[in-house]
Amino acid sequence: MSTLVLEMRPGDMMVVNGAPIRFRNRVRIELAAKARFLFGKQLMAPEAATTPARRIYFALQTAYIGTDAERAEGLAAARDLIAAFQEATTSAQARAMLDDALALAEADECYRALRLARRVMLHESEVLGLSAPDAGRADPRRSERGRPRAAAGADHPLRARAAVPDRRPQRPQGGVVAGEEPCDAGPDEA
Numbered sequence: 001m002s003t004l005v006l007e008m009r010p011g012d013m014m015v016v017n018g019a020p021i022r023f024r025n026r027v028r029i030e031l032a033a034k035a036r037f038l039f040g041k042q043l044m045a046p047e048a049a050t051t052p053a054r055r056i057y058f059a060l061q062t063a064y065i066g067t068d069a070e071r072a073e074g075l076a077a078a079r080d081l082i083a084a085f086q087e088a089t090t091s092a093q094a095r096a097m098l099d100d101a102l103a104l105a106e107a108d109e110c111y112r113a114l115r116l117a118r119r120v121m122l123h124e125s126e127v128l129g130l131s132a133p134d135a136g137r138a139d140p141r142r143s144e145r146g147r148p149r150a151a152a153g154a155d156h157p158l159r160a161r162a163a164v165p166d167r168r169p170q171r172p173q174g175g176v177v178a179g180e181e182p183c184d185a186g187p188d189e190a
Contacts, residue, residue, distance in 0.1 A: 003030050003031060003032045004030070004031045005028060005029070005030045005031075006028070006029050006030075006031070006039065007026070007027075007028050008023040008026070008027050008028075008029065008039070009023065009026050010023060010024060010025050010026060011023065012039065012040055013039065013040070013043060014037060014038070014039035014040075015037060015038050015039070015043060015065045016031075016035050016036070016037040017035055017036050017037070017065070018036070018065055018066055018067050018070075036064055036065050036110075036111075037065065038061065038064070038065055038111075038114075042114070043061070044057055044058050044061055046058065051121075051124055051128075051130070052081065052084070052085045052088070052124070053085065053117065053120045053121040053123070053124040054121055055081050056078060056081045056082055056085060056098070056101075056117050056120065057114065057117040057118065057120075057121055059074050059075075059077040059078035059081055060074065060078050060101065060105055060110055060113050060114050060117050061074070061114060062074030062077070063075040063078055063105055063110050063113075064105075064110030064111060064113075064114060075105055075106070078102065078105060079102065082098045082101070082102050085098060085120075086098055086099075091123065091127070093123070094120050094123050094124075097116045097119055097120050097123075098116070098117075098120060100113075100116055101113040101114075101116035101117050101120070104116070
């Protein structure tokens with residue numbers, strides 16, 4: 001059985017099977033069993049769900065790490081939000097990513113669905129000329145990590161529905177310790 005080892009720093013937040021955990025000191029933890037968890041920048045606060053794509057991410061996050069009742073409500077909300085987004089967008093690529101994300105969420109592969117939802121958030125940010133989403137943090141300083149802001153003009157390449165680059169989210173403050181094998185479920189799943 002493979003395990004996932006994470007190194008967390010003071011103040012880092014993690015949600016494991018619906019239970020929020022805040023770390024008071026630097027710690028190295030090992031997850032030896034399959035668990036539903038998100039940590040660091042992967043967590044989105046409810047007040048950070050300010051755009052349609054962010055609301056989809058938050059609904060999928062709830063479907064992944066919420067309680068049993070919240071998970072069902074989160075999946076239902078994700079279905080409705082995805083349908084509304086797909087109806088409103090002109091991006092065939094965003095529609096396809098959301099179709100895949102919903103199929104993954106309904107197959108109980110919510111972490112993979114969240115990864116696709118993050119790509120849709122990036123796409124939305126670039127098209128609308130917003131700062132790149134740095135996960136769910138409402139703190140504006142978090143989005144200023146040297147990334148250039150996307151231009152919002154009519155000549156912007158995404159206005160012409162160009163392909164969205166495959167960007168992996170930045171590692172949170174804590175991360176997988178080098179040399180350890182990730183388990184088959186969790187944030188470092190391929």
